[in-house]
Amino acid sequence: DAGITQSPRHKVTETGTPVTLRCHQTENHRYMYWYRQDPGHGLRLIHYSYGVKDTDKGEVSDGYSVSRSKTEDFLLTLESATSSQTSVYFCAISDGQGSDSPLHFGNGTRLTVT
Amino acid sequence: KQEVTQIPAALSVPEGENLVLNCSFTDSAIYNLQWFRQDPGKGLTSLLLIQSSQREQTSGRLNASLDKSSGRSTLYIAASQPGDSATYLCAVRRSGATNKLIFGTGTLLAVQP
Numbered sequence: 001d002a003g004i005t006q007s008p009r010h011k012v013t014e015t016g017t018p019v020t021l022r023c024h025q026t027e028n029h030r031y032m033y034w035y036r037q038d039p040g041h042g043l044r045l046i047h048y049s050y051g052v053k054d055t056d057k058g059e060v061s062d063g064y065s066v067s068r069s070k071t072e073d074f075l076l077t078l079e080s081a082t083s084s085q086t087s088v089y090f091c092a093i094s095d096g097q098g099s100d101s102p103l104h105f106g107n108g109t110r111l112t113v114t
Numbered sequence: 115k116q117e118v119t120q121i122p123a124a125l126s127v128p129e130g131e132n133l134v135l136n137c138s139f140t141d142s143a144i145y146n147l148q149w150f151r152q153d154p155g156k157g158l159t160s161l162l163l164i165q166s167s168q169r170e171q172t173s174g175r176l177n178a179s180l181d182k183s184s185g186r187s188t189l190y191i192a193a194s195q196p197g198d199s200a201t202y203l204c205a206v207r208r209s210g211a212t213n214k215l216i217f218g219t220g221t222l223l224a225v226q227p
Contacts, residue, residue, distance in 0.1 A: 004157075031213060042118075042203070042217040043158075050212065058214060090157055094213050100165055101213060102148055103205075105157035 003027045004106035006091050012112045019078040021109050023091030025071075032074040033092040033103065034058075034066065043090065049074055081113045116141045118206055120218035127194055128226050135189040135221050137204035142182045145207040148215065149178050149189050152201045161202075162189070166209070194225045 003026035013019050023032060033048040035058075045058030047066040055066050063085060065077045078085055091106040117140045127133050137147070146165045150158040162171045162178040164187065170179040177190040187204060201222045205215035 033213075040219065042219040043205075043215075044217075045214050048212065048214065056212075092158075097213055100146070100163065102160045102163045103158075103213060103215060104160060105150075107155075107157040 004091060004093060004104065006089075006106040006109050008109060009107070010110045012114060013081050014114055015082060016080050019081050019111065021076045021089055021091075021111070023074045023076070023106060025074075025091075025093050027093060027095070027104075028071060029093040029095045030071070031094045031097070032068065033094075034064075034074070034076045035090045035092060035105075036060065036087040037090060037108070038087050046076065046089075078111075081111075083113050085111065086113045087111060116144075116206060116208060116216045118204060118216050118218040120202075120204060120221050122221060123219070124222040124224075126224040126226060129194060129196060131194050131225075132190070132192050133194055133223075135191070135202050135204075135223070137187040137189070137218055139185045139187075139206050139216075141208070142185055143209045144182065145209045147178075147180055147187050148205050148207070149176075149187075150203045150205065152203060152220070158203065191223075196225050196227045199223055199225050 005024045034046040035043045037043045044060045049055045049068045089109045092103045094101045148163045149161045164180040175192040201220040203220040205217040
């Protein structure tokens with residue numbers, strides 16, 4: 001699992017409530033990513049980080065925000081959860097941007113918004 | 115817009131068979147292509163990464179090939195085992211982009227003992 005811990009592993013929440021998912025890595029990798037996985041859509045990038053306090057949007061960033069105050073932690077926040085955000089969320093890390101730099105994934109957080 | 119397709123969506127084979135999984139992409143301007151394995155309830159495990167300048171990569175019983183001009187990659191699994199049962203995903207990274215991957219929807223492989 002390349003030293004990646006996601007918490008919580010499962011969460012059920014109600015529409016309109018805020019939710020924060022955490023990704024913690026022990027690899028000291030510079031780059032961190034949040035993806036969501038949905039049937040029929042595969043994995044899609046939400047946000048990514050290229051360093052402490054440096055973040056950027058992915059292809060499905062609406063309704064999500066992120067923060068990275070330390071190299072090892074990357075937080076994903078749903079300010080006001082909606083049912084369309086029910087999904088499995090994966091954190092990924094990479095140590096570089098070269099063509100030989102693979103992504104390594106955590107085990108995911110299953111989020112259900114009722 | 116880059117689109118990645120994996121066909122078939124599901125495949126069942128008897129143990130010991132050699133098999134090929136297919137991945138196609140619409141834009142040949144890729145930086146690299148990565149194959150992953152996903153077990154139920156788990157994250158993705160990186161299997162092989164092929165850089166755009168490479169034609170193939172091998173790891174144990176796995177061999178991945180890349181043909182950029184035709185927009186295709188294949189993952190060859192030799193002498194399949196029940197433990198190979200999983201979903202296999204391919205993902206491409208666009209040239210010049212940060213390490214943002216475009217994923218296919220995967221092929222669910224079942225190897226029957």
